[in-house]
Amino acid sequence: MYAQRASRLTGAVVWRNTLDDDPAVRPVLPDGCMDLLWNGGRLLVAGPDTHAHVPGGGPAHWAGVRFPPGVGPAVLGVPAYELRDRRVELTDLWPAADVRRLGGRIAAAGDPLPALEEVALTCAADADPPDPLLGRLVAALDAGRPVAVAADELGIGARQLHRRSLAAFGYGPKTLARVLRLQRALALARGGVPLAATAARCGFADQAHLTRDVKELTGLPPGELLGRRQ
Template identity: 60%
Template sequence: MPREHQRYQQRPSRLAGAVVWTLDVPPGPRQPARSVLPDGCMDLIWTAGRLVVAGPDTHAFQVDPDNRGSCAAIRFAPGTAPVLLGVPAYELRDHRVELADLWSRTTVRKLTERIDRTAHPAAALEDFALGRAADTGPPDPLTVTVADRLRRGGSVAATAAEVGLGARQLHRRSLAAFGYGPKTLARILRLQRALDLVRTGLPYAEAACAAGCTDQAHLAREMRDLAGTTLGAYFSAGEAAANSETPQPSGSSTTA
């Protein structure tokens, strides 16, 4: 009998900049440990009976292989989740927090029960996020601009000048919006940019330079510091995942 594998799927959300994703974990043997790489994003994750907020990571987050069951989630673009959650991002940095610890337990219980009952939890979660966004309004356009400029490879100094903030003001606004300062966000987005380029078939050295690293050694150091692994190990794990029909998230990337 063929072994069943985890199946990950994602699609763009109707909420601007967000991604809806699902992970189906069938019963069976204990799955290999996985690491989620930092990407500047925050996620609201549903599993039966629970809603959990994944805060912005500064290093690879180790997923407990004993966590069984399927889940659905919405991944918010950098800087967009705090206004929806009503919590500054730095309070959730490197943490997974029950939504009931942030909001009224009665409110969260009713929301969780509503999602539990639906046949399409991911769609229900997306509808909730859209409704919440309509109530709270859009995220700060300044921090959206900051994330966009850094994602495109702009320097922190040039980005600060473009949005008209001093270094201290930009750092303070970034802590609330992203969970860390602009330099850390720039490093994380640059690493993700480099990994995306390697996935297209570009050699490590060329991907490093195109993403804004000094050279391949610079990219290798960033990989060790932020992802806790090497480029070779990361992509070898990715190939193994592909062979086992377990697609990798494009945002919160994983390694086995």
């Protein structure tokens, strides 16, 4: 079972998930985010996905902090493209002694989720702030603006925008725009908006275009994806 709530870290979400053997368990879909994870006494990092990731293996109980797009690399101190489509131990990124200290704090807590959130808050407070320009890029793309228009509004060249997007999101602005549009479309469809209307409202050419894009990014057609357990 999956549950989430807003974090005290601005824009972030904290979540917990207990996996079972149900084949209809919800896959983790691309969203431009990175997560700090706790599982079986280990601290891990989930990089930005370009396709659906199906959780599985290891202890069934997971806790996580999902940073908003562009924030994870600033907090964790690693470019997002280095972790694209990967789950890695935090010890691969940080000194082992520091990770053991943080892990001990979480393990000693009665509930690991609030303790994990505290770790994320502390790390964010000690980190340099994320690139404010890229926050504006996310807002522009999430509003449906084309990449070229967003770049002009931000006053930045295409090459520099691509380079900075790779570091912050793990992929270029065009892929980020597709991922954000996917999330907007799924939110509308899960809210009961018919797929044809969802396609029109999210800027797809038609429902067939929406279906192709969803299947390319998630591996499933919209009907099957939306039928998965929430």
